[in-house]
Structure formats: C-alpha cells, structure tokens
Amino acid sequence: MFDIGRWQEIFQSISKNKLRTSLGAFTVTLGIFIFTVLFGMGNGLKNTFDKFFSDDATNTIFIWSGRTSKAYKGFKEGRQIQFENEDLELLRKELGDKIEYITPRVYKSVQATRKNESGAYTMRAVFPDHQFLEKTIIDEGKFIDERDVKNKSRVVVIGRLVEQDLFKNESALGKFIELNGLAYKVVGIFSDAGGDNEERLIYAPVSTIQLIHMNTEDIDQINLSFNKAMGVAGAKKMVSDISKILKKKHNVAREDTSGIRVRSVFDDYQQNMQFANMLQIIVLFIGIGTLMAGAIAIGNIMVFVVKERTKELGIRKALGATPSSIVGLILQESVFITAIAGYIGILIAMFALSRMGNNLEDYFITNPQVNQSTIFWATVILILVGALAGYVPARRAARIKPVVALSDD
Numbered sequence: 001m002f003d004i005g006r007w008q009e010i011f012q013s014i015s016k017n018k019l020r021t022s023l024g025a026f027t028v029t030l031g032i033f034i035f036t037v038l039f040g041m042g043n044g045l046k047n048t049f050d051k052f053f054s055d056d057a058t059n060t061i062f063i064w065s066g067r068t069s070k071a072y073k074g075f076k077e078g079r080q081i082q083f084e085n086e087d088l089e090l091l092r093k094e095l096g097d098k099i100e101y102i103t104p105r106v107y108k109s110v111q112a113t114r115k116n117e118s119g120a121y122t123m124r125a126v127f128p129d130h131q132f133l134e135k136t137i138i139d140e141g142k143f144i145d146e147r148d149v150k151n152k153s154r155v156v157v158i159g160r161l162v163e164q165d166l167f168k169n170e171s172a173l174g175k176f177i178e179l180n181g182l183a184y185k186v187v188g189i190f191s192d193a194g195g196d197n198e199e200r201l202i203y204a205p206v207s208t209i210q211l212i213h214m215n216t217e218d219i220d221q222i223n224l225s226f227n228k229a230m231g232v233a234g235a236k237k238m239v240s241d242i243s244k245i246l247k248k249k250h251n252v253a254r255e256d257t258s259g260i261r262v263r264s265v266f267d268d269y270q271q272n273m274q275f276a277n278m279l280q281i282i283v284l285f286i287g288i289g290t291l292m293a294g295a296i297a298i299g300n301i302m303v304f305v306v307k308e309r310t311k312e313l314g315i316r317k318a319l320g321a322t323p324s325s326i327v328g329l330i331l332q333e334s335v336f337i338t339a340i341a342g343y344i345g346i347l348i349a350m351f352a353l354s355r356m357g358n359n360l361e362d363y364f365i366t367n368p369q370v371n372q373s374t375i376f377w378a379t380v381i382l383i384l385v386g387a388l389a390g391y392v393p394a395r396r397a398a399r400i401k402p403v404v405a406l407s408d409d
Helices: 004-016 018-053 085-098 130-134 146-151 160-167 206-214 228-249 265-308 310-318 323-356 372-398 402-406
Strands: 060-065 099-114 117-126 137-141 155-159 176-179 182-191 201-205 221-226 260-264
Touching: 004 018, 004 323, 018 265, 018 323, 018 372, 060 228, 060 265, 085 099, 085 221, 085 228, 099 130, 099 160, 099 206, 117 160, 117 206, 130 221, 146 206, 155 160, 155 176, 160 182, 201 206, 221 228, 228 260, 323 372
Parallel strands: 117 201, 155 182
Antiparallel strands: 060 221, 060 260, 099 117, 099 176, 099 221, 137 182, 155 201, 176 182
16 A cells, blocks of 8 residues: 655655765666666677578588598598589488588689679579578579579579679669670579678579589589477587598598588577677676675665664654564665666666667677566566665664664664
C-alpha cells in the first residue's frame, strides 16, 4: 500500500543529507553508466564479428593446396600440390551426406570490355553450389546453374559494381561483355554482404574456364559446407577427415601443415565469439564491482541517517513501531536513491551509445547497443544493490532499544 507519510519522511531525510546522498548516488550512476556502455560496446564487437562472417555461411570449410614442407614417400619437400576435379569427386564419395554444398574455385584475372568502357576484375570459376556458400544475392537473372556447367556455356554473373562500371545506367542482363577478348553473355547480376570487393567479382562456370583458359582440370581451391546436424564435434572431425583424405591422395605427410590446408569458418567464428563473450564477462565483473562501490557509499549514507535519527527511531519503537517497519523504512529509502541514480546512469549510457552509432567501426565496434533483457537485469541488480546497501543500517535501526535511543545525545 502507498504510504504518503513514509515517502515524506524519505524525502525529508534526503534533503537533510544532500551532499552525502548526491555523492553516493553519483557513484551508483557512474557504475551503471560504465557497466551499460562497456556491455553495449561488447555487443558492438559481436556485431562486427557477425558482419565479418555474414559474407560466408558459418559452416563453410575452405581447402587450399600449397607447397609441401616435408619430404615424404620419395617426394622432396617444396613440391607444389595441385587440386583437380577428381579431388571433389573423391570428397563427395568419402564424405557423402556429411557435405551440404561443394564447389571448386578457379581464379583468373580478366580485362572486361563493353563498348568504350573497360576494367580489370577477378573472375571466379565455380559450381552452382557456390551461391549458397558465399550467400550471393541475385538481384537480376540467375546464378550459374548445372546446365551452364555441363554445356561449358560462355555465360557470366557479374557483381552490381561491375554492372555500374561497364554499363553505367543500363541493365547488363542479357547483354555481352568481352573478357580477355572473348564474348560472354551476362545471365545474372548479384550483390553481396561482403561489400565492394565482393561486388566487383565475375562468376563463370568452372568447366568453361578450364576448357577455354587452361585446357586442364586444375582447380585452385575447394569450398564446402558441412551438415549442421553433425554438431561441433562432428564438424571438427570432418575437417580432420578431409585433411587425411587429400593428404593420402597427394602423398603429403600427416604432420605437413603447408602442403594441404583446411580451415573451418565455424572455428574462427566460435573463437571470435568466445573472445567477445569473455570481454563481456570481464565487463560484467567491472560493472558489478563499481556498483558494489556505490552500494558501500549508499550504505555509509544510511548509517549516518540512522545515527542522526536514533532518538526518533527510539520514540517510534516506544510507540509500538515493529522492527520490520523500521527495516522497511530504511530499505525503501536506500532502494529509492539507488534506483533513481541507476536509471539516470542507464539513460545517459543509452544516449551515449546512440550517439556513438557506427563511429567506432575503425575500432571493430559496430552499432553498440544493449537489449531489453540487459536493461531488465540491470534494473534487478539496482534493486539488489539498493537493498544490500540499506540492509546493515536497517538491521541496526531495528535493534535500537527505546531507552538507549531516548538517552542518546
């Protein structure tokens, strides 16, 4: 029940101890401000990691070939390992339904020309599965499909910025461009969350590029995604299995880390998110520590309040006031001061985070914000801190004996 008399006493007590109350409240405000801002910046760091990894599916595995670092089975070290189409077929055969999508990559630097416009670009020759691994967004037309690969069609899918460079304000869909002097039909225009570099790429069927530009079945890289139902342990085992399969085929020593390299985006993502979570745990301890300092400050204020009101509290008890009502009065004042100071800190922190926006992207912090659940738990912490701050002086006030209190000077 709302007791106006009790609230009047609380405000009267606060007005009598303005300086001490202000200093204690400032400590709480500063504590919750630091906690909220640092927690928001931790979320901003997570947002940066999410943005960084949003360009690729988080269950993607990248496989590269390189030069061996160890002699093995009569082969000298320094041997260049070259992947071919049969390596993809081997992985499909050995891993089966553990693979979700798979594609080769062949990289070519090309000079693209269209009428009077030209530019140098990187071409990626791929399978249709590449669209899902790279999270390529088709704005117009289509991506490379199985028919294009089977027929070795001279078709390309170009990035949004390639279209702007070569076609200006025209649509490129259905038109032709020359790549190193050969005409290719544009069957699709794409955009990509990876940004400008990704949107200045050109995709073509791998079979076409192998035939026209190389006349081999060589591939530069293999990308695949694993079935997420396998879980973390299954994914890690799959990375190990891929390495063993390919090293066995190409006669590379198991301990050779440079002949064949396998990396999972999921592992990188997990490691970075664990780093961000650890930072937030540290922030949590810093915030709680600062709030505890505020609680001590509020507690000291309440000790002085109790001491100054000793005679008054003794009279209350002599007139029949129960210990619980005394405790309730002191706790209510403590929680009220802490809550008001804390809410001010939260509001200032929210304003500061909103002003930061994306101005800290150079420091790997993107859109630092706190969610509703964080605000809820911050409120709970405030109430607990306020109750903790008032408990000791409230208990002391409840134990005051009327005779002792009335004789207090």
